[in-house]
Amino acid sequence: MHIRHRLELIIERMATRRACNILEAAGLTGYTVLPALSGYGRGNHWNRDTDLSAAGDMVVIVSVGSAGAIETALAQLEALLSAHIGVLNVSEVKVLRPDRF
Amino acid sequence: MHIRHRLELIIERMATRRACNILEAAGLTGYTVLPALSGYGRGNHWNRDTDLSAAGDMVVIVSVGSAGAIETALAQLEALLSAHIGVLNVSEVKVLRPDRF
Amino acid sequence: MHIRHRLELIIERMATRRACNILEAAGLTGYTVLPALSGYGRGNHWNRDTDLSAAGDMVVIVSVGSAGAIETALAQLEALLSAHIGVLNVSEVKVLRPDRF
Amino acid sequence: MDIAFATLLSPMVLFFLLGLCAALLKSQMSIPEAFAKGLAIYLMMSIGLKGGVEMSKNALGQDVVLVMLSGIALSFLLPIIAFALLRATSRLERTDAAAVAAHYGSISIVTFVAAGQAVEAAGLVTSGYLVAVAAMMEVPAIISALMIVYRRGQKDSAIAGAERGELAQEVLLNASVVVLIGSLVIGWLTGAHGMERIAPFFVEPFQGVLCLFLLDMGLSAGRGLRNGWRLLGPATIGFGLYMPLISACLAAGLALLNRMPAGDAALLITLAASSSYIAVPAAMRLALPKAKPAIYLTLSLGITFPFNLIIGLPLYIWLAELVTR
Amino acid sequence: MDIAFATLLSPMVLFFLLGLCAALLKSQMSIPEAFAKGLAIYLMMSIGLKGGVEMSKNALGQDVVLVMLSGIALSFLLPIIAFALLRATSRLERTDAAAVAAHYGSISIVTFVAAGQAVEAAGLVTSGYLVAVAAMMEVPAIISALMIVYRRGQKDSAIAGAERGELAQEVLLNASVVVLIGSLVIGWLTGAHGMERIAPFFVEPFQGVLCLFLLDMGLSAGRGLRNGWRLLGPATIGFGLYMPLISACLAAGLALLNRMPAGDAALLITLAASSSYIAVPAAMRLALPKAKPAIYLTLSLGITFPFNLIIGLPLYIWLAELVTR
């Protein structure tokens, strides 16, 4: 198996498209967006059912790619997270079909 | 980038608040709760659509924090999981803004 | 804590049962299925709301187990992914109750 | 017989059977959880409102209070009987037995609603305050069951992360208590006049929505049965069939004592005979997390609910007519 | 012309166009999947029930059986024609062509429902059993398409993890088959009497619900087009426009042979001309996972559905009147 990086970006739903644009521009070959139900950060709780506008919803974006592509994305994502609510983390994973990532 | 721990707790939805209380008490600065659709464990299958009461629903709680805070949470979570249905795992991840975790 | 492997399989919803059959056959003691909202891969975007048939929906299947069981599953999953849409990755995690995985 | 036949051939019951069969045949079809939950809230609002409007028409007398007290007493008492029977006949553990007992002391709103339809089809009239009785019977059974478990000093040290009062919050302010009691009060405050403008949504389509909801209940019951029946021994399954009858007889006795009219008696009997599968399971996950949900859910939703809907209802109406003649 | 104009200006079609335009203009609005799926089940229950009630009024004669057989034959036959045409004119691969062919042999319930409305607006009457014909035409096309693929010994070794019978389960017990046939039987069993009490939910609001659902279909079709049109060459797009006409002519021939009344003929023609975008895509993901969903979904939902709804329906009614005159 081959080593790749896994980016996990937790970000407000309204910023999904911006984040995905960054990932695609960085050369990542794919990503998947998952819904979140509720959460907590910096003293605030949020909950999908609290917010009629759904503007406060968060999503989790998972993207597996080469160290280089993830690196490229991180700089831009850091800028994005200076404006939008969210956090990210990166870990090492193994994949089977290296050409896909 | 800085090394932190990522806790992934899969637990029944009705115990979410208890688990989150434990995380906050352990000093974790944030967490995110995701819905699950179905699953399998110890010979039993569950499925969100099977259960009108939704009492059997599971959620996935993701929390990234310092090794110490995760450690503190683990002892309490172990106690929680002796009563409630669920499993957990911990992995190492890297983060950009270390003060946030 | 004890070291185990965490498999993350992103696959089309219609193939969930096939993937789960493979996991169970490989001796994995549990897994959890999460819904996804949208995603991107090989130049195509998909979105849950685009597709009335929901045949294009993707799910994320998370399974934590022994290196051996995950290994066994991987061969079959690779075959499955030659027919169905999806990607997978494996990482190392720590667990508390080793007998459960 | 006629009533039994009419009940069995009502679209309501037939849609339940459709769902049940589809699930037993392993159909993958499902009604989205969010949609079904929305319909459930609609149904509770509707019966709450109708009950409240009925109540606004008459002053509440002493007889009403007595029936309410009877309902509460039943909800307290039935779990004790249920627990004793389960421990005597089945191999369920204490905690599992207590959890099951709580379900049978509490009530099922859908069974109540279906009874309302069947009673009406049988030409009987009912009083609105029975909705209040239904709401009042939800909670005492939970308290009763917890007292059984904790009696022998078996009270767990508090569960990690638990907050004070979280169980009370869950039990006293769950969706069905809030919506039922709330709508009842609103119906009672606004009366027939306020109801007029919302009747095209809350009254006329009611039975149709019930059909759709029962299709979903059939699917849930069938899937529950398929997944969970192996956990139920014959003694437990038997309990799911005879316990409603015991409850029904006790309720019939109280109906007789209270000199209730036949329609109301049928509803009280149905409430006693019905078992919870929404509010109590949620409460049990908080209060008795070690009790196995597959046991109480399968029994209540997979065995007792279909039994009540298909065989029980005509029986309870017949029983009600017997004791009120 | 009048019918064409009336169809185009019906709220139903206008809401579809609204959704289509919004999606093409990249509006982010959406109707929640769970809500839309709930509405879809409502629509199928409703037409099943109405069809069943109609059927309960008359004994089923030989003519009904003949139309049913005609429908089944069409569903078997059309994929063969579609496959041949696609292979001759487009550059689609075998598997993709077979998957598309399956869609065009099967049917679209929403197109059928819209046709029902248009036929009624045109002053024609229809028979309830056409709903049964619709349900029967869903599945044969799938079998037919799979036979095309597997004919040349190209049968894949079984897909990893696949269970025996899972395809049959999916195809014979999917939501639309279960709900349509189930509701039809229930409507037929309970008849006009049983329908009375549920009509305020299942009959009166029907056309309004259809508008809301078509808004969602417009959004889906528009988004599908935006994402998928690049995958469709002109030959494939052309197929999405002329194939319905070929199917319509064949069905018109059968309608003539069967001496069907004009309203019924219009419905049979529409069924033949319509293409599936819910049941067949799901079946194809299981049976032919290597076929590209973007192709068959975009073609069926993005091209053929709008064509049928806007241009096809008046045409099919006209054709039906022609062959039944």
Place this chain on the structure above:
Amino acid sequence: MDIAFATLLSPMVLFFLLGLCAALLKSQMSIPEAFAKGLAIYLMMSIGLKGGVEMSKNALGQDVVLVMLSGIALSFLLPIIAFALLRATSRLERTDAAAVAAHYGSISIVTFVAAGQAVEAAGLVTSGYLVAVAAMMEVPAIISALMIVYRRGQKDSAIAGAERGELAQEVLLNASVVVLIGSLVIGWLTGAHGMERIAPFFVEPFQGVLCLFLLDMGLSAGRGLRNGWRLLGPATIGFGLYMPLISACLAAGLALLNRMPAGDAALLITLAASSSYIAVPAAMRLALPKAKPAIYLTLSLGITFPFNLIIGLPLYIWLAELVTR
């Protein structure tokens, strides 16, 4: 007084209060987001259609255009006043103040709908084109608020990943603009005749659906208040109470100038006094992501919406009658 009392005791307001109390008492009950969002689309389709049908009955004169322009002017102007007041009295930062200001210039469709019910209950008549005015007042306030922020050259360098035109897309093609304007046009095109067949879904059940939706709004408002009130100082809370009154007075002046009939004036006043909690928050997340959502959501949904619904509506009707006498 009578109107105030009638408003307060309408099922609509009572269900809102039920939800509000349940949330404040920490009930965990909720109405699924997908279901509530589906209902919201239904409500917008319904008022759009009804407005369009009304509009189709009369030719649109110069007076209509003048009222539309008045609405647009209000939507542009109110954020400027709101911003100035917030900066003068509260400690909100520039961006937060501008974001809040945008909400108060824009409108709340549910408040508008509730006003329609109250106005009708008060025996006044309204014109359909006010729905168009409502739709037109959604967007200008957003532009106005962004101009305030960017005036001092404070325009952020573009946010990472942002696309050109994404804000315009969000703001001009969000669900409420698309559905309101779309349904209005459809209602206007198809007229009373087209409406007939869909009225059992879009007209009759409307008020009942509104009750269910307001229960959900009450839950949201209550939860927002519980989570967010600590972020609001007394000056900000005060703003949420007096700003609607200022807006109402300005709108009343314009109603007087335009010689609007009392019912229409009440609706225009309500639109001005109402504040957005769906469309504008979403736009603010894109355009001013650094503004804290907890502030503007809590203020608009937790303070101003309940104030308008319970106290505001009778006041605005009274004001409308005053200026149009």
